[in-house]
Amino acid sequence: MLEHFGDEIWLADGPTTAVAGFRYPTRMAVIRLGARRLLIWSPVALSAELQAAVDALGTVQFLIAPNSLHHLFLEEWQKAYPEARMFAAPGLRKRRADLSFDAEIADAPDPEWAEDLDQVQVRGNAITTEVVFFHRRSGTVLFTDLIQHFDRTAFRGWHAVVARLDLMTAPEPEVPRKFRVAFVDRDAARAAVRRILTWPADKVVMAHAHPVRENGRAFIVRAFRWLLS
Helix, strand or coil, X not given: CCEEEEXXXXXXXXXXXXXXXXXXXXXXXXXXXHHHEEEEECCCCCCHHHHHHHXXXXXXXXXXXXXXXXXXXXXXXXXXXXXXXXXXXXXXXXHCCCCCCCEXXXXXXXXXXXXXXXXXXXXXXXXXXXXXXXXXXXXXXXXXXXXXXXXXXXXXXXXXXXXXXXXXXXXXXXXXXXXXXXXXXXHHHHHHHHHHCCCCCCEEEEEEEEEECCCHHHHHXXXXXXXXX
């Protein structure tokens, strides 16, 4: 159920979810902090098998919703781990008033995980404010929706046309065109990406694309070349 991805970080793929007729695979990350405390990034559907695998790694302390679109499975994780603190990306508390969040994810790491993780809010987008994380020990940057990639055979008919125009099925992972257009404040977005590029990134994890396992910083530069040029 869990793939060991690097030093103190594991990945788990969940079921696909349907959004406007498009089927999206889901992926989460488990990061082990000091004292065997676990941070769950972008939780996927919680099965008994996945819960057992997670519990074998340590104690779930933090549940992270890194943007306002990734919230479908938070309730089941909160019920399974009522002692864990749940953090919402900007805008999510309003969308999910039925859930109890402990705090909003800031533009700098929480003291609870600052030794292990850095983070930045990518502001200025009308769709969502995504918080991008960097896991220091494994050199991994974690994107949620800002970079995506699907196989060209994943869609048919008009869905395939829309996916191609949106750059979802480009040769390598890209920032979808809808997100590019939605950046109404490009200066804010550019500043955030430049902060990301200060991280010594080796790997990149995305919720909707295969992970990049080497030369992560160069990959991020290519993905945001339209914004940085």
